Amino acid sequence: MNTQIDDRVPVLIAGGSLVGLSTSLFLGRLGIPHLLVERHSETSRHPRGRGNNLRTMELFRVAGVEGDIREAASVLADNHGILQAHTLAGGEQEWLFREIDPGGALARFSPSGWCLCSQNDLEPVLLQHARRLGGDIRFGTELTGFRQDGDGVTAELLDRASGGRSTVRADYLVAADGPRSPIRERLGIGQSGRGDLFHNISVTFRAKGLAEVVGDRLFIACYLTNPQGAGALLPVDNREKWVFHTPWHPERGETVEDFTDERCIAHIRAAAGVPDLEVEITGRAPWHAAERVADRYSSGRVFLAGDAVHEMPPTGAFGSNTGIQDAHNLAWKLAAVLGGWAGPGLLDSYGPERRPVAAETAARAAVRSAEHKHPGFDAAPGGGRQTNVLSVALGYRYTTGALVGADGSAPTIPERFAATGEVGTRAPHLWLSRAGVRVSTLDLFERHLVLLAGPDGSAWTAAAERVAKELGVPLDRYLVGSSPEADLAPEGGADFAAAYGVGAAGAVLVRPDGFVAWRSEGASGAPEAVLHTAMSEILALT
Template identity: 70%
Template sequence: MNPKVDDRVPVLIVGGSLVGLSASLFLGRLGVRHLLVEKHADTSRHPRGRGNNVRTMELYRVAGIETAIREAASVLAPNHGILQAPSLTGEEQEWLFREIDPGGRLGRFSPSSWCLCSQNDLEPVLRRAARELGAEIRFGTELVSFEQDADGVSALLRSRETGEERVVRAEYLVAADGPRSPARTRLGIGQSGKGELFHNVSITFRAKRLAEVVGDRHFIACYLTDPEADGALLPVDNREEWVFHAPWHPERGEPLEAFTDERCARHIRAAVGMPELDVEVTGMAPWHAAERVADRYSEGRVFLAGDSAHEMSPTGAFGSNTGIQDAHNLAWKLAAVLCGWAGPGLLESYGRERRPVARVTGERASARSAEHSHPGYAAVPGVGRQAGVLAVALGYRYRDGAVAGGDPAGPVVPEAFESAGEPGSRAPHQWLLRAGVRLSTLDLYEQAMVLLTGSAGTAWRDAARRAADRLAVPLDAYRIGDGADDDLAPEPGTDFAALHGIAPDGALLVRPDGFVAWRAEHRGDDPEAAVEHALRTVLSL
């Protein structure tokens, strides 16, 4: 590699899709200078990866772009549910589920909600927000090679337009470069799991009369099960733009070239049950569903995120959401280490926390594909309906990582969603009032460690501030109660301490990513020593 260094940055992100752009946004919010490179000339043009779960939307809420995303996704706002039928015109129809959040139950647990926003609409929002925060983003630039040493990573980059090459020196590299990750391959990191599950060809098409048949069945997706023409139909604008996922069998020697426009149009007509439908094919993209997890998530100063770290069946959009949450977990840890208030050992917790989540979530995604009879997936018989989707989205736990006092023997994803403030779990949502302004507890978590205590927790609040000052750790401490001296007030009729699993004189330490780092149910003899020990343990100080 050319020894001359042209640019220096704290973090180099390779990959400018959902995960890479999210990493750029999160790092930018934390004030970490970085460079993102993406080999393609622009963001995705294909409407895919549309399901953003409630946890992802919470992260985007805190990052200040939830409203912009919902505006970009407004055309699909009325769409709910998954429909399954032999055709759109027959009488046999079944809703696998009709509403994402029946009865509005989710509002008790989160200030956000699910959002249907296709990747081609979401990525520009992420890129714009990241650039407004000062991110340097170069599309049409590929990573040629990299080498690392004890102090950093030297990466050779090439412009795909001009061929110009430059060497960038970074302290850390985040490889969000997809399922065939050249970075993972170069590091020699293997994968484990079921491997390839099935293959589809995603076909974008225009059909003006199709909306007449769909009518008021504004589904997220419709699985069409005619064995001679099965596939999945997804709306793009609920009017004339659509996507159809057709099964593809390369394992049987079927070439991609066999999917001509004429064949695709004929398949779509048969699948929806409209032999005379006028179909104009506008685009085509093959994709492969697999269940794989990298054997490790990092090597030295290089970290895998998103599809480079894990592949999942697309049913339920678990893969993209898990990847975005990878980026969020890694971003605050990189910021803490680069800014000097955490030890390098904190970065080792990234893989210990995220890899088990990916493994269990991947298993749930495959099971959901079986439940929904996803076109092209010949699943093992006997897989029943899957419960606990909210547990996967919000209830996953970090059993081994940057947590003090967690339960290492507990499940990574519980059977049912629980929110009780346990160390290693996402901190509960509760509406609070600050000077008459309503905010969620989740809105407090981003820039610093946060200590929350009940109405009898003055000693905790003061002790935490002293301990954090001594360790030079950014920390916000709040006493929550109805008194004049409390920092935040719970909404009437709610009990902060009970919701967070503590007594009024207990305390909770929350990480910048909103996960509970440590908890004391009651006041101890030496609150300051207890908080200092927790901070040292969690932050590898």
């Protein structure tokens, strides 16, 4: 008996939070029609997941949304650092770190900067842009079941308001349906890791008088250690809206209902050190800090992303950033396969590339939580693994996957960050002049493969044009140097070849996600053959 199909789309996305909406945004930028369904009726109202690191903001820059995100985040633009104190009103306090980017040193590595934008402010920006790009996004719609075959996925949808049911047929399904992912469970994909580490109740509240207590200490978060008021305080508007994460112990029989308004108010007053502080509780939500990574990132034509495949403690804001970067890695590969310029085997690289990054990042997040003595987490710090958070944000690398010549023995996250242009790493940022317009190298990478050749590398650009035409692969090619023949001129006398680890006659091939896929340090006697082999292997065309 044939199933009636109500909709057909290349990609169906289940889950409309940060990762699902980012997937929609990235697919929309690449011109891939898709449908996103989210069981909740609207975007998140709860201020959480606020730290957006350099790499995430680079992706949003290229996707054309960075400016709107910074505008949405403007109220917290002056907040920096993590403070630890016995109580807010007391004198016992220290900065765990004062500035994310002291002295603006990170500008030499990236055209973007960190951004403090809470999930409830970020999601509407992503939603607006995703819809503007043609995304069919349906809130209040739940994916209730699916089955897949060799040609696609058939999913059953429920309109939660009307009770109406429909069926959609998609080439691929992306599951961004959270840490308790029904799709992952239905696929029978297990998880590895230490499991639950600690639990908190996130309490939203109003307290106009708290701003006077905080004063000029405009922090990202403050960890309070007073046993009667232990927790983490986060500003929402620096004036009257706040969030307090208080330890929760379900293993002792505590329930969410035990956190009454009276209990929460007393806890917040103890944390503030102000017994008569006026507090109005406006909401509460439980959350669990865990270290888990799915054993597989896909099954057939179903791909998992975000919390559906990895959970990690919030310290360092690694979780949401890792999820958004999952979406970016997957989106270009889906677009390439659906566009016919890559073989289906390209999608097999998604899990092998992203899973090691998530596993290592989750482990580091747990260590960072211990080092910061995150309220509710009793583990002792150890390992000395948080010496360079920039290595986690920008320095992670793929040692296998859609690459040619990657160092399979290199660490996924190095101890120290260095932008070297090696295969499997994020392409280094340099400011360039293109026809008189200032651009970053990172601005070149989104829709196509990009070949960048040194000032004496014209043989590579000519060969790349011929190979791309022969293979039917969209490719942009640039000669980088100061000569009149160059397409791109580095600013300030910067040396492109040195930054990318090649000689003047060398070249690199960069993927649409900005990762170096292949590199030749110098010239070749057979550039067409070399590029034909490399591009065919990277795009699974062999």
